[in-house]
Amino acid sequence: MTRSSLTTPPAGAAVPSPEAGGPEPGTTLGSHYSRCFGCGTEHPTGLHLAARTPDGATVEAEFTVGEAHQGAPRLAHGGVLAAAMDEVIGMSVYLFRKPYVTGRLETDYLLPVPVGTTLHLRAWCNGIVGRKAYLEAEGRIGAPDGPVAVRAAALFIEVDMAHFAEHGDVAAIAAEHHDYEVNP
Numbered sequence: 001m002t003r004s005s006l007t008t009p010p011a012g013a014a015v016p017s018p019e020a021g022g023p024e025p026g027t028t029l030g031s032h033y034s035r036c037f038g039c040g041t042e043h044p045t046g047l048h049l050a051a052r053t054p055d056g057a058t059v060e061a062e063f064t065v066g067e068a069h070q071g072a073p074r075l076a077h078g079g080v081l082a083a084a085m086d087e088v089i090g091m092s093v094y095l096f097r098k099p100y101v102t103g104r105l106e107t108d109y110l111l112p113v114p115v116g117t118t119l120h121l122r123a124w125c126n127g128i129v130g131r132k133a134y135l136e137a138e139g140r141i142g143a144p145d146g147p148v149a150v151r152a153a154a155l156f157i158e159v160d161m162a163h164f165a166e167h168g169d170v171a172a173i174a175a176e177h178h179d180y181e182v183n184p
């Protein structure tokens with residue numbers, strides 16, 4: 001992964017282990033908001049990611065590229081692929097049960113992704129320092145061990161619920177509360 005210093009964990013950054021009381025291995029994480037472009041089940045043209053954690057520390061999901069996700073004819077739009085990486089990374093930091101938002105997202109595009117392709121996404125945390133979480137993800141074509149089409153590195157910043165109350169619609173979050181709801 002080509003990455004900047006901003007998404008590289010500093011020496012000594014603690015790599016978190018699965019949280020006591022966090023999701024059990026195999027848990028499906030569910031949508032954090034039904035109208036989210038990334039995971040919302042009610043979004044008509046969204047990515048519809050349904051993430052699960054195989055081990056309490058990493059997250060996996062699949063994204064099938066549809067007609068609504070094109071950039072060039074019959075090929076996925078790069079921004080849509082970045083959104084998929086952002087979402088699966090957001091789901092992985094969701095394991096820590098604190099609210100985080102994307103501060104910085106860096107993406108490497110290695111292969112074109114045709115419409116109809118299922119991308120197998122995986123995301124994990126490389127370390128946390130204070131409010132800053134250093135995260136990484138990959139998207140593989142066709143199978144969990146298929147060729148890597150997209151890689152991403154991200155810096156997510158921990159916020160409190162006032163962030164969403166001040167800038168968004170905290171009542172809508174409360175209305176859809178889940179056990180691990182943290183990252184609208």
Ligand SMILES: CCCCCCCC(=O)SCCNC(=O)CCNC(=O)[C@H](O)C(C)(C)COP(=O)(O)OP(=O)(O)OC[C@H]1O[C@@H](n2cnc3c(N)ncnc32)[C@H](O)[C@@H]1OP(=O)(O)O
Nearest residue numbers: 006032086087090091094101102103104155157159183184
């Ligand atoms: C399961 C759910 C999945 C959801 C996945 C999708 C998640 C999203 O899309 S979130 C939406 C997109 N992101 C946003 O809207 C965030 C917009 N930005 C903000 O609100 C603010 O800039 C915010 C909250 C990130 C930081 O502001 P603030 O709380 O004032 O903190 P601030 O003091 O500026 O920064 C904290 C630290 O992070 C660093 N930092 C903040 N932003 C960045 C950045 N872009 N690049 C590098 N470092 C950064 C700062 O340098 C600082 O570091 P240090 O502590 O070492 O000095």
